[in-house]
Amino acid sequence: MEKFSSHTGTALPLRRSNVDTDQIIPAVYLKRVTRTGFEDGLFAAWRADPEFVLNLPQYKLATVLIPGPDFGTGSSREHAVWALQDYGFKVVIGSRFGDIFSNNSGNAGLLLATVGQDDVEQLWKIVENHPETAITIDLEAKTVSASDGFSCAFSIDDYTRWRLLEGLDNIGLTLRKEAEIATYEDNRKSFLPTTIPARTSA
Amino acid sequence: MGKTLSEKVWDAHVVTADDNSELLYIDLHLVHEVTSPQAFDGLRQAGRPVRRPDLTLLTEDHNIPTIDVDKPIADPVSRTQVETLRKNAEEFGLRIHKLGDLDQGIVHIIGPQLGLTQPGTTVVCGDSHTSTHGAFGALAFGIGTSEVEHVLATQSLAQRRPKTMAVNVNGDLPAGVTAKDIVLALIAKVGTGGGQGYVAEYRGPAIEQLSMEGRMTICNMSIEWGAKAGMIAPDETTFEYLKGRPHAPQGEDWDKAVEYWKSLRTDDDATFDLEVDLDASELSPFVTWGTNPGQGVPLSAAVPDPQLFHDEVSRTAAEKALEYMDLKAGTPMREIAVDTVFLGSCTNGRIEDLRAAADVINGRTVADSVRMLVVPGSARVRLQAESEGLDVIFKEAGAEWRGAGCSMCLAMNPDKLAPGERSASTSNRNFEGRQGKGGRTHLVSPVVAAATAVTGKLTAPADLPVLSDIAGVEYKTPRSTAESKEN
Numbered sequence: 001m002e003k004f005s006s007h008t009g010t011a012l013p014l015r016r017s018n019v020d021t022d023q024i025i026p027a028v029y030l031k032r033v034t035r036t037g038f039e040d041g042l043f044a045a046w047r048a049d050p051e052f053v054l055n056l057p058q059y060k061l062a063t064v065l066i067p068g069p070d071f072g073t074g075s076s077r078e079h080a081v082w083a084l085q086d087y088g089f090k091v092v093i094g095s096r097f098g099d100i101f102s103n104n105s106g107n108a109g110l111l112l113a114t115v116g117q118d119d120v121e122q123l124w125k126i127v128e129n130h131p132e133t134a135i136t137i138d139l140e141a142k143t144v145s146a147s148d149g150f151s152c153a154f155s156i157d158d159y160t161r162w163r164l165l166e167g168l169d170n171i172g173l174t175l176r177k178e179a180e181i182a183t184y185e186d187n188r189k190s191f192l193p194t195t196i197p198a199r200t201s202a
Numbered sequence: 203m204g205k206t207l208s209e210k211v212w213d214a215h216v217v218t219a220d221d222n223s224e225l226l227y228i229d230l231h232l233v234h235e236v237t238s239p240q241a242f243d244g245l246r247q248a249g250r251p252v253r254r255p256d257l258t259l260l261t262e263d264h265n266i267p268t269i270d271v272d273k274p275i276a277d278p279v280s281r282t283q284v285e286t287l288r289k290n291a292e293e294f295g296l297r298i299h300k301l302g303d304l305d306q307g308i309v310h311i312i313g314p315q316l317g318l319t320q321p322g323t324t325v326v327c328g329d330s331h332t333s334t335h336g337a338f339g340a341l342a343f344g345i346g347t348s349e350v351e352h353v354l355a356t357q358s359l360a361q362r363r364p365k366t367m368a369v370n371v372n373g374d375l376p377a378g379v380t381a382k383d384i385v386l387a388l389i390a391k392v393g394t395g396g397g398q399g400y401v402a403e404y405r406g407p408a409i410e411q412l413s414m415e416g417r418m419t420i421c422n423m424s425i426e427w428g429a430k431a432g433m434i435a436p437d438e439t440t441f442e443y444l445k446g447r448p449h450a451p452q453g454e455d456w457d458k459a460v461e462y463w464k465s466l467r468t469d470d471d472a473t474f475d476l477e478v479d480l481d482a483s484e485l486s487p488f489v490t491w492g493t494n495p496g497q498g499v500p501l502s503a504a505v506p507d508p509q510l511f512h513d514e515v516s517r518t519a520a521e522k523a524l525e526y527m528d529l530k531a532g533t534p535m536r537e538i539a540v541d542t543v544f545l546g547s548c549t550n551g552r553i554e555d556l557r558a559a560a561d562v563i564n565g566r567t568v569a570d571s572v573r574m575l576v577v578p579g580s581a582r583v584r585l586q587a588e589s590e591g592l593d594v595i596f597k598e599a600g601a602e603w604r605g606a607g608c609s610m611c612l613a614m615n616p617d618k619l620a621p622g623e624r625s626a627s628t629s630n631r632n633f634e635g636r637q638g639k640g641g642r643t644h645l646v647s648p649v650v651a652a653a654t655a656v657t658g659k660l661t662a663p664a665d666l667p668v669l670s671d672i673a674g675v676e677y678k679t680p681r682s683t684a685e686s687k688e689n
Contacts, residue, residue: 195255
């Protein structure tokens with residue numbers, strides 16, 4: 001994973017709440033076995049509408065997404081994060097995020113900056129009035145600032161922030177604790193099930 | 203101070219902890235074709251093996267057809283994904299239940315059915331409805347593909363400790379009201395984000411009275427109100443369900459296990475970070491009108507007026523939902539006509555769900571305007587249902603009897619709604635396009651699904667004319683209700 005310290009780019013306002021991961025990428029795009037190339041599935045159903053905000057020329061180059069509350073609810077599909085990244089988004093600023101979507105974003109290197117809904121509303125107004133406004137998200141300082149002077153703090157859990165700042169490979173990190181895992185395994189309860197060998201069902 | 207159920211299970215699985223996270227050991231990892239191919243690729247690229255093939259189980263469910271299951275999968279992209287899972291199983295030495303296999307089925311149906319889902323265990327799967335397994339007092343939650351790879355490689359996951367919540371469901375559930383109605387009413391009350399950051403424990407008399415199937419329905423939908431997981435303390439109902447299943451402990455191990463399982467209760471002096479109360483005795487059949495599972499009302503109510511929502515976010519969401527659903531505020535829910543009824547999914551595709559729906563539809567017929575799909579959650583549920591004659595009841599009523607899988611819950615296979623079509627569905631999500639692009643979904647219980655199939659409009663069984671009052675109705679041979687462990 002690449003290290004993330006700060007990002008500056010223009011932003012796209014998505015005035016919708018409860019954008020579930022089925023909307024971010026419909027299930028039909030999940031049949032692929034590859035890890036890249038999901039940008040065509042991003043908001044696929046809504047993109048059919050030429051008026052949809054993603055289709056507006058002033059937001060074509062946006063790298064920061066600002067949706068309404070409860071973004072990324074529903075299905076665990078990490079493809080939702082991949083589609084956002086493949087399309088070009090580096091940061092999502094919002095007031096509330098789905099739990100699994102949050103974990104997936106941290107693991108895939110997409111920064112979720114959690115701010116108050118009041119700040120989201122302000123940012124929406126700023127980027128709707130001036131789509132060219134540069135928005136800077138500073139992960140070191142945990143701040144969101146706009147080139148017009150707006151600034152606010154965002155929250156992120158320390159663990160995810162540390163991994164993003166360091167660009168750490170989670171599996172590599174955990175495998176450093178291999179000895180502890182092995183010790184835990186030695187002490188597991190004897191009656192716990194295993195999947196093999198399978199006793200045949202009657 | 204005492205501990206809650208979730209804290210007990212959590213603490214028993216901490217491998218190591220630091221300030222920011224705890225490394226949790228995973229007892230059971232369920233894997234399916236859709237969220238795993240990139241994880242196996244990651245292992246291959248890093249040259250890593252699967253650490254515990256003996257704690258890993260693969261099955262095919264999301265993508266597979268429910269008809270012509272003995273033929274090659276027609277959609278080449280779906281076929282490739284299923285074949286990729288099979289190749290990965292072979293390469294990494296993992297047990298897989300393929301399409302056509304007796305133990306194939308939806309991941310969340312086969313784990314409990316095989317007796318692999320046990321109290322006090324940790325269960326993960328690259329699927330948000332992994333919360334289902336919490337019905338056994340397991341700590342079970344959905345993960346993304348990066349985490350699937352992580353668990354395959356390390357059999358553990360670094361997690362932040364969630365907060366605890368009690369959902370107290372007091373009172374007795376009235377006749378005709380089901381577990382599905384409890385959870386739909388709960389989600390309408392707390393909202394889709396109400397559980398964010400919490401592990402919920404469902405408790406109280408109405409929960410204790412539920413069968414394991416009903417408990418699974420409730421825990422299944424924990425994710426729909428944002429909870430990380432949902433749990434129910436194991437009791438005699440749980441032990442009775444598990445005993446004798448293929449992977450349940452046997453002999454002395456069984457006694458040791460039950461002794462441990464009995465300790466998995468929230469201590470009397472434990473406190474929850476939050477408590478929510480629901481009175482089961484006030485509930486009635488519940489249905490959704492909108493495009494998220496929190497947008498629901500009693501079936502006896504009408505489509506709500508968005509203007510009556512106080513906050514702007516809910517009002518805007520309601521307006522958008524009504525537009526998508528093509529509904530007008532004030533329309534009685536009972537007047538909404540549907541084209542399709544879907545009975546199945548990890549929420550309501552178990553044998554008890556099929557029995558309940560069959561009881562309603564027995565001696566009646568599916569309305570001419572309605573297509574009804576009955577999709578058992580697993581191959582064994584299908585066989586059990588057939589041994590009880592349920593397939594005959596459904597088929598004679600005019601419903602389609604299908605093979606096992608996720609099917610129209612998420613429409614990754616050919617079972618889907620056409621644009622503009624409307625369904626009453628026993629699944630878990632009424633999101634836009636979930637059951638097919640442009641399709642409209644009303645979430646309902648199995649008995650409401652069956653009654654709706656008969657009238658063609660959202661209907662509760664109590665709304666149907668009593669069969670004995672209708673001249674000329676001939677009853678089918680009463681079916682056997684003998685319990686079986688094969689479902």
